[in-house]
Amino acid sequence: xxxxxxxxxxxxxxxxxxxxxxxxxxxxxxxxxxxxxxxxxxxxxxxxxxxxxxxxxxxxxxxxxxxxxxxxxxxxxxxxxxxxxxxxxxxxxxxxxxxxxxxxxxxxxxxxxxxxxxxxxxxxxxxxxxxxxxxxxxxxxxxxxxxxxxxxxxxxxxx
Amino acid sequence: xxxxxxxxxxxxxxxxxxxxxxxxxxxxxxxxxxxxxxxxxxxxxxxxxxxxxxxxxxxxxxxxxxxxxxxxxxxxxxxxxxxxxxxxxxxxxxxxxxxxxxxxxxxxxxxxxxxxxxxxxxxxxxxxxxxxxxxxxxxxxxxxxxxxxxxxxxxxxxxxxxxxxxxxxxx
Numbered sequence: 001x002x003x004x005x006x007x008x009x010x011x012x013x014x015x016x017x018x019x020x021x022x023x024x025x026x027x028x029x030x031x032x033x034x035x036x037x038x039x040x041x042x043x044x045x046x047x048x049x050x051x052x053x054x055x056x057x058x059x060x061x062x063x064x065x066x067x068x069x070x071x072x073x074x075x076x077x078x079x080x081x082x083x084x085x086x087x088x089x090x091x092x093x094x095x096x097x098x099x100x101x102x103x104x105x106x107x108x109x110x111x112x113x114x115x116x117x118x119x120x121x122x123x124x125x126x127x128x129x130x131x132x133x134x135x136x137x138x139x140x141x142x143x144x145x146x147x148x149x150x151x152x153x154x155x156x157x158x159x
Numbered sequence: 160x161x162x163x164x165x166x167x168x169x170x171x172x173x174x175x176x177x178x179x180x181x182x183x184x185x186x187x188x189x190x191x192x193x194x195x196x197x198x199x200x201x202x203x204x205x206x207x208x209x210x211x212x213x214x215x216x217x218x219x220x221x222x223x224x225x226x227x228x229x230x231x232x233x234x235x236x237x238x239x240x241x242x243x244x245x246x247x248x249x250x251x252x253x254x255x256x257x258x259x260x261x262x263x264x265x266x267x268x269x270x271x272x273x274x275x276x277x278x279x280x281x282x283x284x285x286x287x288x289x290x291x292x293x294x295x296x297x298x299x300x301x302x303x304x305x306x307x308x309x310x311x312x313x314x315x316x317x318x319x320x321x322x323x324x325x326x327x328x329x330x
Contacts, residue, residue, distance in 0.1 A: 020286075020289060023289065023292075024285075024289060026292070027288075027289050027292030027293060027295075027296075028285075028288045028289060028292055029292070030291070030292035030295040030296070031287070031288035031289060031290070031291035031292035031294075031295065032288060032291075033295065034251060034255075034291040034292070034294060034295050035255065035288065035291060038251060038252055038255045039255075041252065042252065042255070042256070045217075045252075046217075048209065048210050048213040048214075052213070052216055052217060052220075055216070055217040055218075055220050055221060056220060058220075058221060058224075059220040059221060059223070059224040062221075062224040062225060062227070062228055063173075063224050063227055063228075065228070066169060066224070066227050066228035066231055066232075067166065067231075069228075069232075069238065070162065070165050070166060070169070070228075070231040070232060070233075071162050071166065074161060074162035074165055074233065075165075075232070075233025075234075075236055075319075076161060076162075076233075078320045079316055079320070081313075082316065082317065082320055
């Protein structure tokens with residue numbers, strides 16, 4: 001079991017070594033560049049004989065600055081330019097609502113008018129039907145009158 | 160997020176960084192200072208032990224405090240980008256300070272009873288170089304983030320404060 005584990009570790013080590021060998025020519029020059037500038041920069045940092053006072057004071061300053069800045073500006077207030085955009089958007093929305101309501105009112109009025117017109121059209125149709133029946137009755141009456149006149153003429157002629 | 164949650168987040172991350180960059184390395188180096196393997200006293204002749212502890216404490220402090228500033232800042236803000244970059248640079252210096260204090264060439268001196276048998280020296284400088292190369296790429300990535308936050312500030316803020324359907328802020 002232990003020997004098998006050693007084999008397994010060896011395989012992993014080989015894989016890691018292969019990856020590192022592959023990356024080495026690409027990444028190592030970058031690392032060298034980093035090391036060069038860091039060696040220069042570290043010369044300007046306070047050395048062990050100077051003590052930790054400088055680092056501690058820098059740390060305290062950063063924490064206090066972080067507290068003040070992130071409490072004062074937590075990043076949840078809307079910026080000024082977006083407020084103006086909001087105002088414009090609100091105005092546009094108001095106008096849209098106004099136009100919508102006016103259009104709705106006009107549509108209602110138009111619907112009412114249409115209904116009235118439909119009613120009138122129905123009444124007119126009924127009247128037409130009535131006039132037709134009356135005309136028919138008139139025609140019948142005229143025929144009757146003609147018949148009566150003819151009868152009268154005949155009776156007069158006989159006498 | 161509100162100011163309280165931002166600060167709490169910053170404090171949590173600061174504690175994590177204090178643990179990983181100061182407490183654990185300190186305990187490890189203190190343990191490595193005198194270690195025994197298979198009954199043979201292998202004394203780590205770490206002359207620069209105090210130096211290592213100094214650099215660990217110094218950069219650990221700076222990294223932890225910048226982590227506090229970084230994680231308590233709002234998402235995609237310029238200050239977050241700035242401090243994330245500073246943090247990465249400090250991380251590089253922190254890693255490199257291990258070499259600076261002699262930790263990249265660890266020398267184990269084998270002492271058996273009175274006789275000094277010899278020493279084992281492990282040179283991990285090549286690995287540190289590789290690690291630094293990866294860090295270089297990380298710095299480039301953070302730099303890109305920083306310029307992205309800087310150039311697309313308006314659109315980021317518009318997205319952050321985008322109104323929801325009900326008219327509430329999404330932030």
